[in-house]
Amino acid sequence: MTKDGRISFWERNRKSGGYLLRKRIGEYIFRFCRAVLLFGLCFLILQPLLHKFSISMMTEKDLYDKTVINIPRHFSTEPIKTAWHYLHGITPFFTSLRIGIVVGILQVLSCTLVGYGFARYKFPLKNFWFGCVILLIVVPAQTLITPLQLLLADWDFPGIRGVGILHLITGHGLKLTGKEFAYYVVCAGCAGYKSGLYIYMMRQHFRNEPKELEEAAYVDGCNRWTTFWKILLPGARPMMASCFLFSFVWWWTDGVYSRVFFAKGNNWVTIANALNGLVENMGHDMERIMGRGYIVPAARSNQILSTGTLLTLIPLIVIYVLAQKSFVESISQSGIKG
Amino acid sequence: MAKAKRRDLARGNAIAGYMFILPFIIGFVLFLLIPLVSSLYMSFTEVDALGKQGFTYTWIGLKNYNEVFFINEKYVPNLLTQLKNMALFVPGILVFSFFMAVLLNQDFHGRTFVRAVYFLPVILSSGIMVGLETNNSLLSSMKDLIEADTSSVSITKTLESILLTGQSASKFFQYVIDLVNQVYDIAIASGIQIIIFLSGLQTISPSMYEAAKIEGCTAWESFWKITFPMISSMILVNMVYTIVDFCTKSNSDLMTLITNTLYMNFEYGLTAAMSWVYFVIIMGILGILSFILTRWVYYYD
Numbered sequence: 001m002t003k004d005g006r007i008s009f010w011e012r013n014r015k016s017g018g019y020l021l022r023k024r025i026g027e028y029i030f031r032f033c034r035a036v037l038l039f040g041l042c043f044l045i046l047q048p049l050l051h052k053f054s055i056s057m058m059t060e061k062d063l064y065d066k067t068v069i070n071i072p073r074h075f076s077t078e079p080i081k082t083a084w085h086y087l088h089g090i091t092p093f094f095t096s097l098r099i100g101i102v103v104g105i106l107q108v109l110s111c112t113l114v115g116y117g118f119a120r121y122k123f124p125l126k127n128f129w130f131g132c133v134i135l136l137i138v139v140p141a142q143t144l145i146t147p148l149q150l151l152l153a154d155w156d157f158p159g160i161r162g163v164g165i166l167h168l169i170t171g172h173g174l175k176l177t178g179k180e181f182a183y184y185v186v187c188a189g190c191a192g193y194k195s196g197l198y199i200y201m202m203r204q205h206f207r208n209e210p211k212e213l214e215e216a217a218y219v220d221g222c223n224r225w226t227t228f229w230k231i232l233l234p235g236a237r238p239m240m241a242s243c244f245l246f247s248f249v250w251w252w253t254d255g256v257y258s259r260v261f262f263a264k265g266n267n268w269v270t271i272a273n274a275l276n277g278l279v280e281n282m283g284h285d286m287e288r289i290m291g292r293g294y295i296v297p298a299a300r301s302n303q304i305l306s307t308g309t310l311l312t313l314i315p316l317i318v319i320y321v322l323a324q325k326s327f328v329e330s331i332s333q334s335g336i337k338g
Numbered sequence: 339m340a341k342a343k344r345r346d347l348a349r350g351n352a353i354a355g356y357m358f359i360l361p362f363i364i365g366f367v368l369f370l371l372i373p374l375v376s377s378l379y380m381s382f383t384e385v386d387a388l389g390k391q392g393f394t395y396t397w398i399g400l401k402n403y404n405e406v407f408f409i410n411e412k413y414v415p416n417l418l419t420q421l422k423n424m425a426l427f428v429p430g431i432l433v434f435s436f437f438m439a440v441l442l443n444q445d446f447h448g449r450t451f452v453r454a455v456y457f458l459p460v461i462l463s464s465g466i467m468v469g470l471e472t473n474n475s476l477l478s479s480m481k482d483l484i485e486a487d488t489s490s491v492s493i494t495k496t497l498e499s500i501l502l503t504g505q506s507a508s509k510f511f512q513y514v515i516d517l518v519n520q521v522y523d524i525a526i527a528s529g530i531q532i533i534i535f536l537s538g539l540q541t542i543s544p545s546m547y548e549a550a551k552i553e554g555c556t557a558w559e560s561f562w563k564i565t566f567p568m569i570s571s572m573i574l575v576n577m578v579y580t581i582v583d584f585c586t587k588s589n590s591d592l593m594t595l596i597t598n599t600l601y602m603n604f605e606y607g608l609t610a611a612m613s614w615v616y617f618v619i620i621m622g623i624l625g626i627l628s629f630i631l632t633r634w635v636y637y638y639d
Contacts, residue, residue: 034441041438042455044522049458110361117358121351129359132366137578138620139374140586142597143613147373157368189365197579199362201534204571205541207637224354238537246460246530253465276466313461320457321450 049313052306056080063299083307086281087274093315096252096271099180099262104247106187107195108240114190115202116228120214136196141256149260152176176261183261193250193257198243205239206232241323249316271312278308381610402611413612416592417619420585427524428580430517435528435576439535440565453536459529468588527583531576538572539565567636574631578624585620592616 013020051070055063056079058072065073118130156166156173166173176182186192190199209232217227251258258270279301287294356363381402383395406413442453461467517524542565550560587593596616600609 031446034444034446038441038452041525042452044525045455045458110365114359114362117355121355121358122348123352123355126355129363133362134578134621134624135374135617136366136370137582138586138617138624139613142588143377144370144373147376148369150376151369151372186365186369188361189369190362191365191369195362195365200578201575204575205538208541208568208571228358235541238540242533242537245533249461250464253461253467255466272466309467313458316461317454317457321454324450324453324457 049310052310055303056083056307056310058303060300060303063303079303079307080311082282083278083304083311086278086285086304087271087308087311092269092271092274095269097315099183099270100248100251102184103187103192103251104244106184107190107192107198107247108243110188110190111195111198111243112202112233112236112240115199115204116206116232118199118203119206133196133199136191137194137200141193145256145260149177152182152260178261180262183257186261192247193254194246198247201239201243202236205236209235245320245323248319252312252316275308275312279305377610378614380607381614383607385606398607402607403615405608406611406615412595413592416595417616420590420592421619421623423590424581424584426513426516427520427527427584428577430520431524431528431531431580431584432573432576434524435531436535436569436573438528439532439539440561442532442536443539456529456532459526460533461529463526463529527580530583531580534572534576534579535569538569542568570635571637574628574635577627577631581620581624581627585616 007015009020054070054072057075057077058068059074059076059078062068062072062074067073114133118126118133153175154173155176183192187195190196213231214227217231222230253272254270255272255276258272262269262273279296282301282304283296286296380395382397382399384398384401386394386396438456442449442456546564546568547560550564555563588597596609596612599605599612
């Protein structure tokens with residue numbers, strides 16, 4: 001016994017017949033293995049990015065210096081400034097941010113509704129509609145985008161070869177390509193990028209919720225809508241957060257849909273397009289300055305591209321760190337399951 | 339009386355169900371039905387995209403499908419390799435991501451940081467990020483040089499040859515070594531799955547674990563008796579996603595073949611036929627697997 005009356009660790013260990021020590025050692029071994037594993041895999045993922053980071057801090061001279069591998073000899077913020085310049089500064093960031101948030105919210109809300117409908121209600125033709133959702137998951141965006149573009153350039157309902165209601169009334173269809181709100185409508189209609197996946201995720205989530213929750217709500221006088229809104233939605237927050245996250249990230253790096261909906265002439269306004277055109281942009285610029293036929297050295301264009309990639313990654317990581325909190329917080333609010 | 343009431347309830351439910359899925363129906367009918375149907379229609383036609391009036395379609399029936407299966411010498415072998423790779427990788431990715439999600443769900447120092455790192459693959463494997471470096475033709479030619487230069491000596495290669503020449507050489511070893519060799523690809527490909535599993539794990543109530551612990555459950559038992567059943571619905575999601583993601587990855591031989599048919603030979607009809615054969619096969623696989631797994635997935639209903 002120690003002075004304050006508590007039994008020491010070894011005392012307790014002796015009383016438990018050595019169980020406590022074995023348990024403690026096992027715990028430490030487990031922790032050690034976990035740390036090694038996590039660290040190793042983190043390094044695997046981070047290594048290419050760390051390399052990008054280190055070359056984004058070098059002067060151009062260091063790129064050709066064989067003795068410089070990871071730590072630059074001459075620090076410089078010049079690559080960052082150059083990449084920032086060719087990414088067209090802050091405007092594409094804000095454009096992408098604004099559109100991404102709206103698109104994310106619309107997609108998550110509509111897909112949550114639809115997922116709940118599929119999970120809980122029985123209605124005629126349910127399997128047919130769900131088959132359509134699966135079709136939407138399987139068919140990649142690249143396949144759909146050309147016919148979609150053709151349709152949206154002269155949109156109408158039903159719209160087969162320029163025949164439809166609008167053509168009957170006004171003689172021409174709506175031009176929806178290059179319009180921001182058109183993409184919002186498409187997203188609200190669960191027809192945006194990867195909407196099928198979000199519907200499926202939400203459906204699986206709601207199917208796994210106990211039915212007693214809703215029954216209790218009905219008994220207490222909720223109708224179908226308030227049951228959904230007040231009882232089931234709070235519990236779905238982690239799932240919704242990850243849907244939002246995916247939606248945002250896929251929008252941020254999307255080069256397919258943004259070309260259809262956000263192209264104004266030859267100007268791409270989103271950050272993904274700015275990044276995609278970064279090297280070309282710089283090449284043209286340098287050619288203008290240095291004279292015809294000048295080619296930017298590969299190492300240099302790689303440097304600027306890496307820097308640009310890092311710059312576009314930062315907002316996503318910030319958003320992830322913010323969003324992952326809601327993975328953790330939600331339990332305390334809805335821990336009634338089971 | 340009671341029967342009529344039940345019928346009313348069923349009808350009310352049917353209407354409510356349709357109200358809930360209404361956004362999808364509207365969006366699907368207005369925007370996706372025509373593209374889907376026209377791409378399917380294209381596969382039965384010969385498309386002349388370079389004509390004066392834009393696209394002109396000539397109906398040629400099943401000729402494109404005939405070419406896909408019996409004439410094109412690359413399609414069927416590529417398809418089979420793709421399916422074999424899928425059978426190899428999808429289980430690996432699922433097990434890896436589930437394992438990582440369970441680890442990341444535990445409490446330890448620096449958890450936010452590690453989770454943020456595991457989120458990076460989601461970004462790096464999406465959209466334009468994939469092709470950024472290979473699009474730059476100069477860089478990609480350099481990359482081959484660099485790879486040839488650095489991959490000459492490695493400990494793992496030696497270890498692999500020792501393991502494979504020993505008596506213990508077996509198919510299973512080959513499988514494990516294949517997976518380990520591809521660990522970077524697997525880690526990159528499982529970012530989404532980890533997040534889906536994580537958010538699934540977060541919806542399991544801690545009180546279940548508490549109750550189990552009081553009843554004398556070990557951690558191992560409560561993993562199999564609580565975590566596993568409660569997460570099983572998300573395993574289905576991840577399986578579907580992994581299969582689709584793996585199959586529609588644009589750098590596989592089959593997808594390259596399909597895109598080349600389109601962009602180099604401008605054979606829209608043939609491309610559409612190739613894609614649809616592929617989609618139908620993937621959907622068939624998904625259907626069979628979901629049918630098998632749904633019996634085993636734990637739902638409350």
